[in-house]
Amino acid sequence: MTTPRLPQVVLPDEVSVVNIGLPLFADAIRDQAVPVQQVDWRIPADGDMASIEALEGLYGVHADAIDRANAEAVRRLDQGVPILVDIEAAQALVPDLSGQVLLHCGPAIAWAEVCDPLRRSMRAATVAEGWADDVDGADRLLEAGTVRLEPAYRHDVVVPMASAIGPSAPFFVVDNREGGTRAFAPINQGPGETAWFGRETPAAIERLVFLREVAGPMLREVLDRSGPIDVFGLAAQGVQIGDDVHMRTQGTTSLLIRNLLPHLASLPDDGRIELARFLSFNHMFFLNLAMAAAKSVALWAEQVEGSSIVTMMCRNGTSYGVRLAGSDQVFLAAAPPVSQAMYYPEYGPETASPDIGDSAILELVGLGGAAAAGSPAVAGFLGGSMSDAVAVTEEMQTICAGESTRFKLPTWNNTGTPLGVDARYVVELNTTPKVSTGILHASSGVGQIGAGVAAAPAECFRAAVLALAGT
Amino acid sequence: MTTPRLPQVVLPDEVSVVNIGLPLFADAIRDQAVPVQQVDWRIPADGDMASIEALEGLYGVHADAIDRANAEAVRRLDQGVPILVDIEAAQALVPDLSGQVLLHCGPAIAWAEVCDPLRRSMRAATVAEGWADDVDGADRLLEAGTVRLEPAYRHDVVVPMASAIGPSAPFFVVDNREGGTRAFAPINQGPGETAWFGRETPAAIERLVFLREVAGPMLREVLDRSGPIDVFGLAAQGVQIGDDVHMRTQGTTSLLIRNLLPHLASLPDDGRIELARFLSFNHMFFLNLAMAAAKSVALWAEQVEGSSIVTMMCRNGTSYGVRLAGSDQVFLAAAPPVSQAMYYPEYGPETASPDIGDSAILELVGLGGAAAAGSPAVAGFLGGSMSDAVAVTEEMQTICAGESTRFKLPTWNNTGTPLGVDARYVVELNTTPKVSTGILHASSGVGQIGAGVAAAPAECFRAAVLALAGT
Numbered sequence: 001m002t003t004p005r006l007p008q009v010v011l012p013d014e015v016s017v018v019n020i021g022l023p024l025f026a027d028a029i030r031d032q033a034v035p036v037q038q039v040d041w042r043i044p045a046d047g048d049m050a051s052i053e054a055l056e057g058l059y060g061v062h063a064d065a066i067d068r069a070n071a072e073a074v075r076r077l078d079q080g081v082p083i084l085v086d087i088e089a090a091q092a093l094v095p096d097l098s099g100q101v102l103l104h105c106g107p108a109i110a111w112a113e114v115c116d117p118l119r120r121s122m123r124a125a126t127v128a129e130g131w132a133d134d135v136d137g138a139d140r141l142l143e144a145g146t147v148r149l150e151p152a153y154r155h156d157v158v159v160p161m162a163s164a165i166g167p168s169a170p171f172f173v174v175d176n177r178e179g180g181t182r183a184f185a186p187i188n189q190g191p192g193e194t195a196w197f198g199r200e201t202p203a204a205i206e207r208l209v210f211l212r213e214v215a216g217p218m219l220r221e222v223l224d225r226s227g228p229i230d231v232f233g234l235a236a237q238g239v240q241i242g243d244d245v246h247m248r249t250q251g252t253t254s255l256l257i258r259n260l261l262p263h264l265a266s267l268p269d270d271g272r273i274e275l276a277r278f279l280s281f282n283h284m285f286f287l288n289l290a291m292a293a294a295k296s297v298a299l300w301a302e303q304v305e306g307s308s309i310v311t312m313m314c315r316n317g318t319s320y321g322v323r324l325a326g327s328d329q330v331f332l333a334a335a336p337p338v339s340q341a342m343y344y345p346e347y348g349p350e351t352a353s354p355d356i357g358d359s360a361i362l363e364l365v366g367l368g369g370a371a372a373a374g375s376p377a378v379a380g381f382l383g384g385s386m387s388d389a390v391a392v393t394e395e396m397q398t399i400c401a402g403e404s405t406r407f408k409l410p411t412w413n414n415t416g417t418p419l420g421v422d423a424r425y426v427v428e429l430n431t432t433p434k435v436s437t438g439i440l441h442a443s444s445g446v447g448q449i450g451a452g453v454a455a456a457p458a459e460c461f462r463a464a465v466l467a468l469a470g471t
Numbered sequence: 472m473t474t475p476r477l478p479q480v481v482l483p484d485e486v487s488v489v490n491i492g493l494p495l496f497a498d499a500i501r502d503q504a505v506p507v508q509q510v511d512w513r514i515p516a517d518g519d520m521a522s523i524e525a526l527e528g529l530y531g532v533h534a535d536a537i538d539r540a541n542a543e544a545v546r547r548l549d550q551g552v553p554i555l556v557d558i559e560a561a562q563a564l565v566p567d568l569s570g571q572v573l574l575h576c577g578p579a580i581a582w583a584e585v586c587d588p589l590r591r592s593m594r595a596a597t598v599a600e601g602w603a604d605d606v607d608g609a610d611r612l613l614e615a616g617t618v619r620l621e622p623a624y625r626h627d628v629v630v631p632m633a634s635a636i637g638p639s640a641p642f643f644v645v646d647n648r649e650g651g652t653r654a655f656a657p658i659n660q661g662p663g664e665t666a667w668f669g670r671e672t673p674a675a676i677e678r679l680v681f682l683r684e685v686a687g688p689m690l691r692e693v694l695d696r697s698g699p700i701d702v703f704g705l706a707a708q709g710v711q712i713g714d715d716v717h718m719r720t721q722g723t724t725s726l727l728i729r730n731l732l733p734h735l736a737s738l739p740d741d742g743r744i745e746l747a748r749f750l751s752f753n754h755m756f757f758l759n760l761a762m763a764a765a766k767s768v769a770l771w772a773e774q775v776e777g778s779s780i781v782t783m784m785c786r787n788g789t790s791y792g793v794r795l796a797g798s799d800q801v802f803l804a805a806a807p808p809v810s811q812a813m814y815y816p817e818y819g820p821e822t823a824s825p826d827i828g829d830s831a832i833l834e835l836v837g838l839g840g841a842a843a844a845g846s847p848a849v850a851g852f853l854g855g856s857m858s859d860a861v862a863v864t865e866e867m868q869t870i871c872a873g874e875s876t877r878f879k880l881p882t883w884n885n886t887g888t889p890l891g892v893d894a895r896y897v898v899e900l901n902t903t904p905k906v907s908t909g910i911l912h913a914s915s916g917v918g919q920i921g922a923g924v925a926a927a928p929a930e931c932f933r934a935a936v937l938a939l940a941g942t
Contacts, residue, residue, distance in 0.1 A: 410847030
């Protein structure tokens with residue numbers, strides 16, 4: 001009987017490694033100067049079996065129908081041409097906005113659940129509307145439900161940050177004539193002591209009155225003289241000059257003001273200089289216009305049935321809501337913190353209110369985080385290097401079905417920004433849209449304390465995918 | 472007697488190649504998939520023995536003194552703070568500007584040598600000054616020498632493109648208080664039918680009258696209300712938003728207008744709207760301000776003795792002049808064509824006037840070609856890719872002694888733009904500064920027909936280096 005011969009193992013002189021899984025192993029190998037290739041492989045849907053089952057259908061038997069629907073939804077987001085056609089009081093535009101009612105950011109919410117900065121904003125709006133003499137009186141009306149709360153999105157209105165808007169506030173009217181859709185947004189309140197940043201001081205209330213009494217009527221006159229304004233035409237120029245048209249709108253605002261200058265100069269004496277002062281210091285002026293424009297094309301995309309393209313993301317500082325094209329269901333999750341952020345001196349994440357506002361609509365049309373790669377200002381908030389900003393856009397690219405034909409980034413090989421967030425990709429990769437945003441204080445009423453990028457919560461996308469799969 | 476043994480030659484299995492000299496060899500090797508490294512080696516000073524001899528001294532026994540002088544000249548170009556302090560008629564600011572005299576771009580020139588677009592501009596200015604009733608009458612006065620010609624640079628004035636400026640034209644006054652130097656530039660005439668583009672139509676003449684009668688006095692009033700303006704502070708913001716602040720000044724112009732908006736709005740009725748219209752369509756408005764600012768710091772640097780830093784480059788469409796710090800000698804060469812260019816439809820290099828204007832001063836302070844790497848607009852004129860624009864800036868880097876601490880390019884790792892052109896490097900490498908510029912028609916009087924980048928001629932730098940070396 002012979003001893004069985006063991007197979008001879010010949011070890012190679014040099015090894016190269018492909019690592020699948022924890023990057024720690026790759027790092028350890030790399031530290032030994034051995035070539036290693038890390039595979040970016042993830043467990044689909046973070047291992048959630050229900051989601052995986054839903055995706056099997058959505059990528060399987062239903063794939064053709066969904067891909068077709070998605071192509072049409074993406075085409076609408078990309079090809080709609082939103083035009084600013086009017087500026088008017090909200091109550092003249094939104095039929096059911098009668099009596100003591102406030103439109104607020106994000107999903108529907110009861111007063112008891114409303115976060116501190118949005119409460120302050122609601123009290124400021126209640127006083128500005130003349131329903132209460134002061135913020136204490138306003139608080140009682142809101143607590144009692146005498147002043148009702150309505151989510152803005154239900155009326156095709158988008159409002160940024162902690163906005164609460166009464167019926168007398170002026171709205172921009174933006175028409176997407178291609179799709180026959182129309183959306184609204186209030187005039188941006190500007191930086192500093194303002195209600196949309198969660199302030200309820202006399203100055204913040206005074207600003208709301210100024211917008212109603214002076215800015216609204218005067219801007220309407222400017223628009224009458226200038227004629228309709230192609231909002232995304234301006235935004236496209238803005239992304240060429242470093243605006244992401246969400247966190248930073250300074251360049252686009254300046255372009256718009258220069259275009260309108262002859263009409264601003266020919267306004268009557270009464271109010272002209274006050275309006276000029278307001279426009280001069282309000283570098284966020286274009287933000288709300290861009291939001292209304294984005295909403296108008298999103299409403300068109302929403303008419304496409306059976307699509308996995310996300311057409312709404314909105315937050316009220318308590319909850320986060322998303323909606324897919326072809327569905328009127330809003331899927332909810334808790335509002336997340338703004339995770340990648342830069343704070344003003346003396347502030348930090350421990351005093352920050354969660355992510356808030358309807359402005360995340362911008363990320364769905366190729367702006368904001370999708371356009372970060374072109375924005376030195378966004379890079380500044382992420383650590384300073386353009387590669388940090390590029391990473392945000394490239395991550396958006398992994399979850400988008402298309403790219404913008406109008407928003408092109410010169411710093412990113414003139415490529416169009418990612419467009420059309422596909423909820424299937426979001427759930428499969430467990431990568432949610434990154435939204436560039438301001439950060440408000442959670443309780444003190446001091447207003448903005450920083451800015452950064454917030455990742456949307458995954459749960460609401462999972463729920464949307466399960467619903468689309470009919471499971 | 473044994474046969475001598477030949478050495479055995481063992482050819483390697485693989486070769487890697489370092490190629491010195493013609494890149495064609497490297498290309499041929501690369502085509503065979505063999506690794507090759509091309510060495511960017513050039514014959515110094517293009518083989519010109521007199522230049523090489525001069526450089527031996529300037530890099531040799533004189534190196535320490537020159538390096539010290541250059542460091543100071545670069546410091547002045549970088550650290551001067553040019554402030555717009557006033558707007559006044561040229562004749563009130565430039566003492567010897569009396570009688571019928573025109574300040575023109577570039578080196579001194581006789582009427583017989585003046586190129587077609589500059590002649591037209593001179594005739595337009597002569598009519599606008601009221602010295603002649605029409606351009607034919609103006610032509611006779613210029614031909615006869617009744618209207619005298621003076622190069623603007625001799626009076627610390629910089630004028631862009633084919634500008635000719637009479638004593639009644641308003642000037643920006645820019646002070647560099649650090650250095651006690653002051654420079655002037657006229658108000659930019661705007662796009663279209665204007666004299667600085669070589670037009671002499673009634674509209675072009677009317678624009679000159681408008682600048683004198685309306686824009687000058689009104690802008691002075693705006694400046695009175697706004698207070699002094701930090702010109703390079705604005706320019707630094709401009710380079711962050713894609714302006715090279717030479718070929719493109721649109722972003723900086725818009726920022727400035729937004730800053731000034733409240734003061735523009737509070738101007739008296741008479742002229743306010745006309746001024747607003749002019750500012751609204753004049754995207755080049757900031758150009759002349761930037762030029763005056765650049766000249767004010769260049770004048771400070773010029774006070775440094777024994778330096779090889781270039782402090783003036785100017786062109787009149789016929790000749791090109793350069794000057795080094797510490798010298799009042801202007802070295803001349805023929806004005807070159809604009810070599811890398813994009814033309815308007817129906818036009819091309821065969822109908823283009825040579826490089827013209829004093830604006831090349833911008834390239835000496837870290838703007839224009841030095842800032843091309845940050846400008847998608849410049850890239851557009853060079854072929855469309857940012858790498859084309861980056862190549863211009865990187866070439867400038869090879870001939871500059873320092874980098875700007877205020878003009879930083881987010882798209883170029885936040886590096887400061889190259890600053891302080893060293894004539895030694897220019898001559899040694901036979902690489903001249905690249906200037907971004909507009910292009911005028913050579914003869915028809917239609918004005919601008921394109922834009923591009925022009926390389927300065929080498930001869931004037933060689934002459935300057937020879938003079939510095941005392942040979």
